[in-house]
Amino acid sequence: MAGSALRRLMAEYKQLTINPPEGIIAGPVNEENFFEWEALITGPEGTCFEGGVFPAKLTFPSDYPLSPPKMQFTCDMFHPNKPNDESGANVDAAKMWREDREEFNKKANKLVRRTLGLD
Amino acid sequence: MPIIIIDRLPLPNFKTYVALSVGLFSIALYHGLNATNDPGWKSSLLEATKDMNNSLPLLSNASRNEYFSESKFRELVLYMLEDSLCFWGFINGAYCFLVVLAKCIQLIFVGDLRSIEVQHLKDKFYTFVFYKFIFIFGIINVQFIDEVLFWLIWFSIIGFLQLVSQLCRDRFEYLSQSPVFLKWNHSYLIALLGIVSSISCSLFVTCLGAGATSNGYSAFTFMIAECVLLILKLSHTIIRYCFYLYDTWTGLATPSGAAGASGPSESLWKRRGPAAYYVEFGFDLAGLVIESVHYAHMLVWVWANMFLSVASFMICMQLKVLYQEIMLKLEKHKKYRRVLEFMEKNYPKATAQDLAENSDKCPICWEVMESARKLPCSHLFHSVCLQSWLEQDTSCPTCRLSLNIHNMGSSTSPDSMDPDLNPPRGRQPNHFFHFDGSRYISWLPSFSVEVTHGQFIRTGELIRDTSQLDSMARQVQQMFPHFPVSVITEDLHTTRSIELTIENILDGTLVLPPQLVIIDDETPGTSNTEGSSSNENSSTRLNTENQEVDDQELVEQNIEEKFSKSSEDREKILSCRRDRLLREARRKYLDKLAASNSQGNSASQAGKSDLADKSDNLSENLANKSSPESLANRSDSETSSSELNRGDQIEC
Ligand SMILES: [Zn+2]
Ligand SMILES: [Zn+2]
Numbered sequence: 001m002a003g004s005a006l007r008r009l010m011a012e013y014k015q016l017t018i019n020p021p022e023g024i025i026a027g028p029v030n031e032e033n034f035f036e037w038e039a040l041i042t043g044p045e046g047t048c049f050e051g052g053v054f055p056a057k058l059t060f061p062s063d064y065p066l067s068p069p070k071m072q073f074t075c076d077m078f079h080p081n082k083p084n085d086e087s088g089a090n091v092d093a094a095k096m097w098r099e100d101r102e103e104f105n106k107k108a109n110k111l112v113r114r115t116l117g118l119d
Numbered sequence: 120m121p122i123i124i125i126d127r128l129p130l131p132n133f134k135t136y137v138a139l140s141v142g143l144f145s146i147a148l149y150h151g152l153n154a155t156n157d158p159g160w161k162s163s164l165l166e167a168t169k170d171m172n173n174s175l176p177l178l179s180n181a182s183r184n185e186y187f188s189e190s191k192f193r194e195l196v197l198y199m200l201e202d203s204l205c206f207w208g209f210i211n212g213a214y215c216f217l218v219v220l221a222k223c224i225q226l227i228f229v230g231d232l233r234s235i236e237v238q239h240l241k242d243k244f245y246t247f248v249f250y251k252f253i254f255i256f257g258i259i260n261v262q263f264i265d266e267v268l269f270w271l272i273w274f275s276i277i278g279f280l281q282l283v284s285q286l287c288r289d290r291f292e293y294l295s296q297s298p299v300f301l302k303w304n305h306s307y308l309i310a311l312l313g314i315v316s317s318i319s320c321s322l323f324v325t326c327l328g329a330g331a332t333s334n335g336y337s338a339f340t341f342m343i344a345e346c347v348l349l350i351l352k353l354s355h356t357i358i359r360y361c362f363y364l365y366d367t368w369t370g371l372a373t374p375s376g377a378a379g380a381s382g383p384s385e386s387l388w389k390r391r392g393p394a395a396y397y398v399e400f401g402f403d404l405a406g407l408v409i410e411s412v413h414y415a416h417m418l419v420w421v422w423a424n425m426f427l428s429v430a431s432f433m434i435c436m437q438l439k440v441l442y443q444e445i446m447l448k449l450e451k452h453k454k455y456r457r458v459l460e461f462m463e464k465n466y467p468k469a470t471a472q473d474l475a476e477n478s479d480k481c482p483i484c485w486e487v488m489e490s491a492r493k494l495p496c497s498h499l500f501h502s503v504c505l506q507s508w509l510e511q512d513t514s515c516p517t518c519r520l521s522l523n524i525h526n527m528g529s530s531t532s533p534d535s536m537d538p539d540l541n542p543p544r545g546r547q548p549n550h551f552f553h554f555d556g557s558r559y560i561s562w563l564p565s566f567s568v569e570v571t572h573g574q575f576i577r578t579g580e581l582i583r584d585t586s587q588l589d590s591m592a593r594q595v596q597q598m599f600p601h602f603p604v605s606v607i608t609e610d611l612h613t614t615r616s617i618e619l620t621i622e623n624i625l626d627g628t629l630v631l632p633p634q635l636v637i638i639d640d641e642t643p644g645t646s647n648t649e650g651s652s653s654n655e656n657s658s659t660r661l662n663t664e665n666q667e668v669d670d671q672e673l674v675e676q677n678i679e680e681k682f683s684k685s686s687e688d689r690e691k692i693l694s695c696r697r698d699r700l701l702r703e704a705r706r707k708y709l710d711k712l713a714a715s716n717s718q719g720n721s722a723s724q725a726g727k728s729d730l731a732d733k734s735d736n737l738s739e740n741l742a743n744k745s746s747p748e749s750l751a752n753r754s755d756s757e758t759s760s761s762e763l764n765r766g767d768q769i770e771c
Contacts, residue, residue, distance in 0.1 A: 003295070003366050004484050004504075010298055011485045014682045017692070025700050027693040031686040034298050040697055042704055051708040053701050062296070065483060066507055116705045 005064040009034055026058065035060040039071070043112060048105045052112030075115055133222065140215030147208025148195075155198050206264075210271070217279060224283065228311040229290055230304075236289045243285050247278050250437075257430025258417050259338070277345050280319055284349060287312050288356045295363050299686045312360070316353045322346055344413040348406065355402040362395060392503035396455070404448055411441045458509045462502070466492040469499050482517050483508060496520040 013027050023042035028034050037058040043049030055074045061067040096104045113119045198205065225232065232240075251274045261267050290308055294301060323346035330339030414434050421431045469477075469491040481488045483504035491499040498517045500508070505516075514521050592608040683689050 003363070004486075006296065006298060008483075008485050013689075017682045017689075017696075020696075023700075025693070025696050027689070029690065029693065031299065031690055032297050033293075035296055038697075040700055042700070051704060051711065053704045063507070066511060112708070116701070116708055118705065118708070 005060065005062055006034055008065055009060060035062065035064075037069075038074075048108035049112060052115045054115055075111075133218070137215055137219060140211050143208045144212035144215070147205040147212075151195055151198050151202065151205045154202065155195055210268075213272075214275070217275060221279070221282075224311065228307045229286060232286075233289075233293065236286060236293075239285055239289055240282055243282060244278070247274075247281065250433075251278070253430050253433055254341075254417070257428050257433070258421055260424070273342060276322070277342075277349065280315055280322075280349055281352075283311070283315050284319075284353050284356065287315065288352070291356055291360055291363075300367055309360070312353065312357060316350070316357065319346065319349050319353060323350060340416060341413070344409065344416070348409055348413070351402065351406050351409065355398075355406075358398055358402075362398075392506075400448070400452055400455075404445065407441055407445045407448065411438060411445065414438050414441065454510060455506075458506055462492060462506060462509060466494055466505070469493045473497075473499060494520070494522065 009028075016024075016026055023044075024039060026037050026039035028036060029038045030036075037060070039056045039058055041054050041056060043052040043054065057072050057074050058069050059072075060069045093104070093107075096107070110119065251270075255261055255267065255270045255274075259266070259270065261270065287308060291312075294304055294308065323343065326339055326342045326346055330343060333339065414437050418431060418434050418438070421428070421434070469488075473493055474488060474491060477499050479487055481491065481501045481504055482498070483500055486501075488499060488501060490502070492502050492505050493499055494505075494515050496515050496518050498515055500516070508516050509522070513523070589608070683692060
C-alpha cells in the first residue's frame with residue numbers, strides 16, 4: 001500500500017510544483033521521508049493574518065489517500081482555532097478575539113511580522 | 120501484545136557500562152584465578168596465572184579464552200559458577216558482550232536509529248523482559264541456578280534476535296517510503312535480514328533436534344514456539360521486501376515515472392493487490408494463532424504442575440487480548456470479503472467506451488486505468504482502489520453519493536454492522552452514517568452518526584437548529600467581513616462548525632473539501648481556476664490579466680522542466696521556491712507598511728472599502744515593480760538547460 005501512496009504523493013507533488021496554487025508552497029523538504037511535507041501558507045488577504053507566511057507540517061498516512069493527512073502549524077499560532085500546546089483550540093485567543101479585537105489584531109500583526117522574520 | 124511502557128529507566132550510558140563490565144569481569148576472573156590457584160582448590164595453574172596477572176587488562180574476551188587449555192578453563196568455569204561474585208561478573212560480562220555486539224550491528228548495518236525505531240525497540244525490550252521474567256519464575260518455576268542460567272541464555276539470544284528483526288522491519292518500512300532507491304542502505308539491511316534469518320533457522324533446527332532427543336519435552340516446545348514466531352516475523356518482513364523489490368525492479372515504486380506512467384503497471388499492481396492482502400492477513404493471523412497456542416500451552420503447563428499463581432492470571436489476560444485481536448482480524452477479513460462480493464455484484468466493470476469517455480486516471484491513486492469499476496454515479500475507479508475505499512467509507516470518493524453499502528449485507532450478521540466495529544471515518548464534512556438496529560434484532564437501538572470533518576481539529580460543534588447556524592455565520596462574518604454571509608452559511612451547512620469554516624477561509628478554499636485543500640486538485644486546470652476566482656473575491660491582485668495569460672503559457676512550457684527527476688534537485692528547487700515566497704511576502708508587507716505610513720495615521724482606522732482601494736493602488740504599484748524582475752527570472756529559467764543551474768538561478 002505504501003507504494004501506491006508514494007506514487008500518488010509524487011504525482012501530487014509534481015502537480016503542486018508545476019501548477020502551484022496561489023500563496024501555497026508544499027513539498028517534502030527532505031525526500032528521504034516522502035510522507036512528511038512542509039507547507040508555507042500565506043495569510044489570506046483581507047484578514048488580520050494578511051501578508052504573513054505560516055509554515056506548517058503535513059504528515060501523510062501510509063494508506064494515503066484513503067486516510068487524510070494531518071496538518072500542524074509549526075510557527076506560534078495565535079488564532080482561536082489553532083491549538084497551542086495540546087489543549088485543542090486556543091482559548092486565550094478565542095477570548096481575546098471576542099473581547100478585545102484591537103489587541104487581537106495587534107497580536108496577529110505581530111505574528112505576521114514574526115513569520116516574515118521582521119521582528 | 121499490550122505494551123508495557125516504562126518511560127525512563129536509569130540506563131547507564133554505553134561507554135560507562137562497557138568499562139564497568141570489563142572491570143567487573145576482570146575482577147571476577149582475577150578472583151576466580153586466585154581461588155583456583157589456591158592449593159585447597161585442586162589444580163596448579165602457576166604459569167598461566169603469572170601471564171594472566173600481567174596481561175589481564177589488555178586482553179580481549181576471546182584471546183583470554185584461548186589462554187586456557189580445555190581442562191583449566193573448565194575448572195575455572197566450574198569455580199566461577201560456584202562463587203556468586205564470579206558468577207554475576209561472568210553474566211554481566213556476557214551481557215556486555217551482547218550490548219557491544221548490538222552496537223556493532225547498529226553501526227555496521229543500519230547507522231543512526233530514528234526516534235520511532237528507538238521507541239519500538241524500547242517497548243519491545245521491556246515487554247519482552249517482563250513476560251520472560253514471569254515465564255521463568257512464574258511458569259517454569261525454576262529451582263536451580265543452572266536452570267535459571269539456561270533460560271537466561273536462551274531468552275537473551277531469542278530476545279536479541281527479536282529486537283534485531285524488529286529493527287529490520289522498522290527500517291524496511293522507512294526505506295520503502297523513500298522515493299529514491301538507496302542501494303547501499305538496502306543491501307546492508309538485506310544482509311542483516313539474511314544473517315538474522317539464518318541464525319533463527321539454525322536455532323530452530325537445534326531446538327527441534329534437542330527436543331526430539333531429550334525428555335524435557337515441554338520446555339523445548341516453548342522454545343520451538345518462540346523460534347517459529349521469530350521466523351514468522353522475519354519471513355513476513357522478507358516477503359514484503361520481495362514485493363517491494365519486485366515493484367522497484369519493474370519500475371512501479373519509482374514514482375518519478377508515476378505521474379506519466381502507463382501500460383503494464385496497472386494490471387501488475389492489480390494482480391498484486393489481493394496477493395499482498397492475503398500475505399498480510401495470513402501472516403498476521405498465523406502469528407496471533409501461534410502466540411495464543413504458545414500461551415495456552417503455558418497455561419496447561421501451569422495447571423498440570425498444580426502451580427497456581429499470579430502468572431497464570433497474567434497469561435489469561437494475555438490470551439484474552441490475543442483472542443480479541445484474532446476476532447478483530449477475522450472481522451476485518453469478513454468485511455473485506457463482503458465488500459469485494461458487493462462490489463463485484465453491484466458495480467460492473469467499465470466498458471472500453473466508459474474508459475474512453477472519462478478521464479483516464481483513477482481519482483484515488485491518480486494512475487492510469489485500463490480496467491475499472493463503475494459506480495451508479497458513473498464515476499470510475501480501479502477495483503483495488505475502490506475496494507480499499509469502500510472498506511472504510513460508503514460514498515463515492517468523487518461526488519459523495521451515498522452508496523447504501525451498509526444495506527448490502529442483509530445476509531451478514533448484525534454485529535458486523537455495528538458502527539463501533541467499523542466506524543465511518545470522517546473524511547468529508549457531510550458524511551452521514553445511519554444505523555437501524557431494529558432491522559436486525561428488535562432490541563438494538565437505531566441511531567445516526569454524523570461525522571463532521573475532524574482532521575485538523577478534534578471536534579466540531581454540532582448544530583442544533585438554524586438560528587444557531589445563523590449566529591455562527593454572523594460570528595464568522597465578524598472575523599472575515601469580506602465574505603458574504605450566504606457563502607459562510609453554506610459552508611457552515613457542510614462543516615457544521617465555526618472552527619472548520621474559519622479554517623476553510625484561512626486556507627483560502629472555502630469551496631473545496633478542507634482536508635484536501637493543498638493536495639487534492641483533480642486536474643491540472645482546477646487549481647488555477649480556483650486560485651483566480653478566490654482572488655477576484657478579494658480586491659487585491661498582483662497580476663493583470665495579460666500577465667496571467669503569459670504566466671500560464673510559461674508554466675505550460677516549463678511543465679516537464681520544472682519538476683526534476685532527481686530528488687536532490689527537487690529539494691533544492693523547493694527550498695528556492697520557499698525562500699522566494701517568503702522574500703516576496705516580506706517585501707509586499709514592507710511596501711504596504713510604508714504606503715500606509717505615508718498616508719498618515721488616520722488611514723489605519725480607515726474603513727474596509729478604503730483599505731481595499733488602497734491595496735488596489737498598491738498592488739498595481741507592486742505589479743509594475745515586480746513584473747520585470749519575475750519575468751527576468753522566468754526567461755532565465757527558460758534559457759538555461761541544466762536543471763541544477765536553474766535551481767541556483769531561482770535562488771539568486
Ligand atoms: Zn486507482
Ligand atoms: Zn460519484
